[in-house]
Amino acid sequence: MxxxxxxxxxxxxxxxxxxxxxxxxxxxxxxxxxxxxxxxxxxxxxxxxxxxxxxxxxxxxxxxxxxxxxxxxxxxxxxxxSPGIGEDLLSDREFTSFRGFPVEVLLRRADGAETSHRGHLLSRDEQVVQLNARGRILRLPRGEVLRVRLTEAPSDS
CATH class of the missing domain: 3.30.300 (GMP Synthetase; Chain A, domain 3)
Known part of the structure; x- marks a missing residue:
């Protein structure tokens, strides 16, 4: 708090x-x-x-x-x-620097429900954040992304 x-x-x-x-x-x-x-x-x-x-x-x-x-x-x-590099990824530079690192992406869907996905960060562009979740490529709509946070170890999505 x-x-x-x-x-x-x-x-x-x-x-x-x-x-x-x-x-x-x-x-x-x-x-x-x-x-x-x-x-x-x-x-x-x-x-x-x-x-x-x-x-x-x-x-x-x-x-x-x-x-x-x-x-x-x-x-x-x-x-x-300086904020340095924190757990939450915010800038394009951070998304580039941490490509391949394990992350958790928190989303808010159109219906208001919040969900999260874990995997290795692949990329972020204007439309999507892409993860490799145990060999499956997830394309998460960037407009629904609330937060992308570094995690210590990869996990199930």
Whole structure:
């Protein structure tokens, strides 16, 4: 469950990142850490990785905005970083890089039902995401795909 302040922190971070010509990919509040840690992941609009200097260009102004907002009244650590490659595949680059890797694809059908399929990622284009599910090629309509996530081991579809 996300921390109750996550949405407010993301709203605060977006204009700061935009001023540095970056986009906020995600905001995570790690309340189990002492002190509490706010992780803001930023990227360029084209989805390419950011450099340390770009993270620093967001970190200072974002720290000032956080202090001025009064959202966090306890001690905290602010981390601004690149999202890197996560479990969910989002960009064309990630789909190319992880071709052949085991994935799970979550779909929402037209009737609203959610289903998932597992297999090895073959490709993604404008119409479909293709998997090899135990030797069977699945062509999953891209418009129905909610999420494509890396998995640890291949499994039945």
């Amino acid at each position: 996300p921390h109750p302040l996550t949405d407010n922190l993301e709203q605060l971070a977006r204009p700061v990142a935009r001023a540095a010509h970056l986009e906020v990919r995600s905001v995570e509040v790690l309340a189990h850490r002492i002190p509490l840690t706010v992780v803001v992941r930023v990227q360029r609009a084209d989805g390419t990785d950011v450099h340390l200097d770009e993270c620093a260009a967001v970190s200072g102004p974002l720290a000032e905005a956080l202090e001025a907002s009064g959202l966090l009244t306890m001690a905290y650590v602010l981390e601004v970083s």
